[in-house]
Amino acid sequence: MEHDLDSRLARLSRSVDVGPEVLDVLAISTRDVARSTLRHRLIAGVTAGLLVLGAGAVAAPAAADAVREFLAQTGRPIGSGSEVIPDSEWIDLGAPDLRQYVESIYPEYVLLAPGQTRESAIDVVVEMWGQRNGETQAVGLQRTVETLAFCGWTTEWISAREDDDPGRAKTAAEMMLLTTTWPAVIATDGGGIVDDQRGYANAAIAGDRAGVSPALTANGCSFYVSASE
Amino acid sequence: MTIEKSATLEALIRDLMPELLRYFVRRLDDREDAADALSETLIVLWRKQRALPSDEEGCRRYAFGVARNVLAAARRGRVKHRVIADALALELAVPVQHESDPDLEAALKSLPEKDRELILLVAWEGLGVAEAGAVLGLRPDAARARYSRARARLREKLN
Numbered sequence: 001m002e003h004d005l006d007s008r009l010a011r012l013s014r015s016v017d018v019g020p021e022v023l024d025v026l027a028i029s030t031r032d033v034a035r036s037t038l039r040h041r042l043i044a045g046v047t048a049g050l051l052v053l054g055a056g057a058v059a060a061p062a063a064a065d066a067v068r069e070f071l072a073q074t075g076r077p078i079g080s081g082s083e084v085i086p087d088s089e090w091i092d093l094g095a096p097d098l099r100q101y102v103e104s105i106y107p108e109y110v111l112l113a114p115g116q117t118r119e120s121a122i123d124v125v126v127e128m129w130g131q132r133n134g135e136t137q138a139v140g141l142q143r144t145v146e147t148l149a150f151c152g153w154t155t156e157w158i159s160a161r162e163d164d165d166p167g168r169a170k171t172a173a174e175m176m177l178l179t180t181t182w183p184a185v186i187a188t189d190g191g192g193i194v195d196d197q198r199g200y201a202n203a204a205i206a207g208d209r210a211g212v213s214p215a216l217t218a219n220g221c222s223f224y225v226s227a228s229e
Numbered sequence: 230m231t232i233e234k235s236a237t238l239e240a241l242i243r244d245l246m247p248e249l250l251r252y253f254v255r256r257l258d259d260r261e262d263a264a265d266a267l268s269e270t271l272i273v274l275w276r277k278q279r280a281l282p283s284d285e286e287g288c289r290r291y292a293f294g295v296a297r298n299v300l301a302a303a304r305r306g307r308v309k310h311r312v313i314a315d316a317l318a319l320e321l322a323v324p325v326q327h328e329s330d331p332d333l334e335a336a337l338k339s340l341p342e343k344d345r346e347l348i349l350l351v352a353w354e355g356l357g358v359a360e361a362g363a364v365l366g367l368r369p370d371a372a373r374a375r376y377s378r379a380r381a382r383l384r385e386k387l388n
Contacts, residue, residue, distance in 0.1 A: 005383060009349075010334050010353075011350070023243075023247065024243075025272065026267070029313040030268050030272045031312065034275035045250075111313070178315050
């Protein structure tokens with residue numbers, strides 16, 4: 001009877017089979033999220049402390065000024081448009097502290113491909129946007145990082161296929177698909193971009209090299225990948 | 230925390246991931262909820278890294294304690310969806326295999342939540358009775374008595 005009960009309980013249990021690569025990616029990304037949150041809490045704590053210390057000496061700044069920490073932030077609101085993010089402001093691409101601003105809005109959720117680093121991603125954003133010397137929205141800068149990761153994972157998939165490494169190829173294909181869920185590309189998609197990326201990702205999942213290759217050209221990956229190496 | 234201790238804890242957390250995933254898949258019907266619950270649990274464990282017991286058994290007990298709290302939040306729809314869990318949710322899209330046993334399921338449902346969880350932590354997660362009791366905040370002797378009573382009630386219901 002005891003044995004029977006144990007057997008029935010065991011049979012009721014659901015089994016699950018997940019590849020170690022997926023768990024590895026989740027381990028790294030959750031660790032990064034945890035560290036990033038702790039860092040934000042620390043910064044918030046220090047900022048709050050400074051505000052308390054400064055409150056007796058100077059009048060508190062107006063709310064709009066309080067959130068402007070960088071010269072790159074113009075404070076001028078953006079009007080209407082299909083790719084405009086509500087309550088956003090124009091960012092001055094010629095500002096001397098553009099790099100520091102990009103670091104402050106870096107999309108921590110982006111999982112970069114092997115060989116890419118946070119620093120090199122920021123370098124690409126600053127180089128790409130800095131030479132335009134105009135103005136843009138913060139979301140455009142964040143989307144550049146997302147695209148960089150998409151290009152990185154696409155290149156990784158092609159490389160894994162050439163190395164005949166199905167485990168790496170599978171992870172890369174799944175990461176390509178994951179990039180289609182990231183907010184900046186969704187927010188700025190004027191039409192078809194996310195669908196195209198999803199199509200390339202699905203081609204990668206299906207092992208269709210010919211279906212993946214156009215992704216590199218369509219997304220201007222040669223610039224992203226060479227610049228981030 | 231020393232580098233050696235940090236590396237050990239990291240390895241312990243990584244080793245626990247498959248067990249924690251099974252814990253959520255067995256208790257949550259929605260695969261995305263299970264993926265989100267696992268990612269939330271891991272984030273809590275990484276944040277609490279300094280507070281984690283450095284021995285394997287203690288770390289495991291602590292992790293299941295966190296998982297139990299996250300499970301309760303998930304059942305109330307309070308666990309945040311994170312894109313980082315999407316790849317795992319995709320992986321879980323393949324239906325999980327398990328046998329149906331309506332009588333046993335009904336008997337388990339009739340137990341108080343703590344008793345049911347005590348039974349399942351032992352039967353499904355392979356924890357010892359005292360260890361499972363610790364996850365639920367029970368002293369070893371209380372856990373053993375409770376486990377014995379719960380099994381008796383299960384057998385009674387099934388008869």
